[in-house]
Amino acid sequence: MSLAAVRYEAVRVLPPPPEKQDATSLSNGAVDNRSPVIQETFQTVIPNGATVARVTARLSDDDYYVKRVVENPPQPSKKASAVNRYWDISGRKYDGVYPIDFHLVLSGQEFHDGGIATSGRTEMALSVRGAFTSEDIDRRIHDEWRSLRRRVESALNSCRERPGILEHGxxxxxxxxxxxxxxxxxxxxxxxxxxxxxxxxxxx
Incomplete structure (x- = not known):
């Protein structure tokens, strides 16, 4: 029996999950539902609807398909002037016929003064996932991971408060x-x- 016609397919998840998965589970298309690791913290970026809108608009302009944006209800923090925010964003981009899925989590604290959001801190967690059948496609997934990360970082940096505006207190x-x-x-x-x-x- 010849295996020449069999095409090997595996799934690349970037960054790698916290616990290494065996190659068999990945090649069978198992989905890793664990949250991606925190990549970067953006001071003076308020994790509110305006920030999420700017990020998703930037992705849409760059031909990313944003499939889902879910906001968890704001939660009070231990600090009286702070509110915890959490947004879950997922979508996809096609490289030819190959889809590359992304999962973006924006979370952090929104600081209030007199009921008005004056500043904040946003944490970004980003991961991509794509199937590959060759080293070339695997390389494209790595390139897309780096490209997507730069785009999200650029959008978040553009949301920073004016220079000199510091965290309240x-x-x-x-x-x-x-x-x-x-x-x-x-x-x-x-x-x-x-x-x-x-x-x-x-x-x-």
């Missing part, structure tokens, strides 16, 4: 840390806080 916490460590005198710390409040109109 971060300056006051920095002054408190310097004071506690003895690197800042108490009277100077009080002067700095008073000057910041006067300059930006932050009065209780």
């Amino acid at each position: 971060s300056t006051q916490r920095l002054i408190a840390d310097l004071l506690e460590s003895g690197r800042l005198a108490p009277d100077l710390a009080a002067q700095l806080i008073e000057q910041i409040r006067a300059e930006f109109g932050l009065y209780e």
Whole structure:
């Protein structure tokens, strides 16, 4: 019996799952439902609907098909001024007749001041999955993984708040840390806080 007509097919998942799967399970088309690992954190990017809309619009403009966008209900954080956000996005892009699926998770915290979102922090988790029958197609999946990651990072970076906008209360916490460590005198710390409040109109 000749096996010359048999075509080998395997599934490439990038980045690799946390626990290595055996080649048999992948070649049989098993689906890995575990969440992708956290790739990067974007400070001063609010994980809200506007950010998700910009990311999905960028992907659509680059010929990616966004199949699903699911938002988990916002959850209160341990911090009174913070809200936890979570978005699950999935889609596909075709390389010829070969589909490459992607799974993107945007999560993080949205910081509020007086009921208005003033800043945030977004974490990006991204993975791609595609079947391949040759080294050339496998290489294309790797290239698509890198290309997709650059596009998402670029879209998220464009959502950053204006320079100088910091996480709510971060300056006051920095002054408190310097004071506690003895690197800042108490009277100077009080002067700095008073000057910041006067300059930006932050009065209780």
